[in-house]
Amino acid sequence: MSLLRYDVTTGDWLVLASARASRPDRTGERRRSEPAPHVPHDPDCPFCAGNEAKTPPTIDAEPDPADASRWSVRLIENKFPALMSDARTERRLTGPLFREMDGHGRHEVLIESPDHGRALAEQPAAQVVRVLEVLHRRATALGRDPRLEVVQIFKNSGSAAGSSIPHPHFQIIATPIVPRQLRIKFETAADHYQVTGSSVYVELCRAEVEAAVRVVASNEDFVAFTPFASRTPYEVWILPRQAAPTFDLADRATLPALAALLIDVLGRLRAVLDDPPFNLIVNSAPRRHADEPDFVWHIEILPRLAHAAGFELATGMAINPVEPELAAERLRERTRRDP
């Protein structure tokens, strides 16, 4: 059972999830300079094919196109969930200023393929499309639950990015509140729309395409760029050319173009930064704003090349030592990783 607690000094909610303290760390200690040998199967990995009994049951899956008795993408509940269904969402005061609620929500895992060692950037395009299809379907289903405010899709790659299982996977956490950082983001977008009559994300995408210096790659449906205000070195955003407030409202017909650009951009990052640890975030408007034109869903890829230090934790103000214009130039020059 987890709890949400409210911080009266900031307006943040946080999750207390003591069950997660017992989850195993299976990442080992690979040094970054060692070439990673490709291990397609690890008999001890709970996400590998054949070990399905070690995980919670399948929620959704895509079959292997070559053998329908096998899965090629599999979505399950997280075995050590930060939030769980069927908890109550009433807030209670446990003392003056001490507000908390049960940890209602969802915490799920999408296993990207049966292959233990194949990174998303190295998957065939059709497999990445299947991953996106399952994420899209699940986001649609979770978006219908009126007790879930935000459906946050993300991916941690590498232990420095917070991953505890090396088998490539995405995660989904759906929360019963709108976290303050997101609330500010959505309010900023709503304010911008009220003033200008257009979405700040549409304008930003247009301005980055016009400035051209930070564009990394693009295709008919998506644009990838290192944003003007990049918080981390080699931060990359992918924005759809066709605006929609949430990922599940994106046109399914554009998912192959997204898969192609994702493989391209992640391949460039691997080539330039030698397979960096990274987080990938899919930003969507919360359920209560999903009918508004203010926000445009988008992907943020954040390589984790340095540890945040005291100044960043204290102020929320990033210190980025690499100009995004330089990062974009280097990413444009290289494509896939050398063999």
Place this chain on the structure above:
Amino acid sequence: MSLLRYDVTTGDWLVLASARASRPDRTGERRRSEPAPHVPHDPDCPFCAGNEAKTPPTIDAEPDPADASRWSVRLIENKFPALMSDARTERRLTGPLFREMDGHGRHEVLIESPDHGRALAEQPAAQVVRVLEVLHRRATALGRDPRLEVVQIFKNSGSAAGSSIPHPHFQIIATPIVPRQLRIKFETAADHYQVTGSSVYVELCRAEVEAAVRVVASNEDFVAFTPFASRTPYEVWILPRQAAPTFDLADRATLPALAALLIDVLGRLRAVLDDPPFNLIVNSAPRRHADEPDFVWHIEILPRLAHAAGFELATGMAINPVEPELAAERLRERTRRDP
């Protein structure tokens, strides 16, 4: 030369400081389980006595009480500063939505003692008082500059906490803007004061003392507790019993009590968590709110036991696997580290 850039999607400013990309990392790769041998002097360390010529000149110092020709605490400008004096604070638009300004501000380093290997928790109380005296003096001086909005004092200990030089030191970064995360914190405190007529920090300190379950240690002038809404395992706050909005407005006569509690709390963290990497943050109201009773300066100590992952980066919502009540209980049980 550094730049500040404004993120139109969040209201954040960030620092682009490409000079910092060239700073050396001198932390090496000590494994956490190895006992750290005490190395009092490293001839290659720029912060060790005798190597003063390798750093920018002394701004402030405390002499060694046993030998006035030597320093015991030394404050200098950071050799790779994120922000620099005498830059202009005018904002400029370099394209639609692309707002930036020169990186005006200060970035300084306080070397805690000539001893290369002695952690703050292991210093004699008199030495920690000297450290606090110099920080207090410098915060007072920087607080007078009308172009500096926030004077942020912090300490990174261990490479996982973002430190690049192992010789124990504090840092001060003074910024020409109020970072959005701090602005929200101060506005939250101001709103609370307008509604209740008292500071949320005064109320919180009183409530934690009354609840008692999260108090770690205290003395006549300060209280240390693991806050109800702890974002990280073993997060500890130290609040003064005598409210003041900024650290430089704290009564100097209370600095010995602060030094004693700081040594006590850091010693307990070392004992329970085996010398963890941590960040220490001194929170103060910004210059423009320094006359208001809303905010109370305080110290936050954040052990860095796990890497933030995609969910935290996306939402700002922490997932903490250790109840603060349990952390406080364990910290109360142990004092200094076993030899």
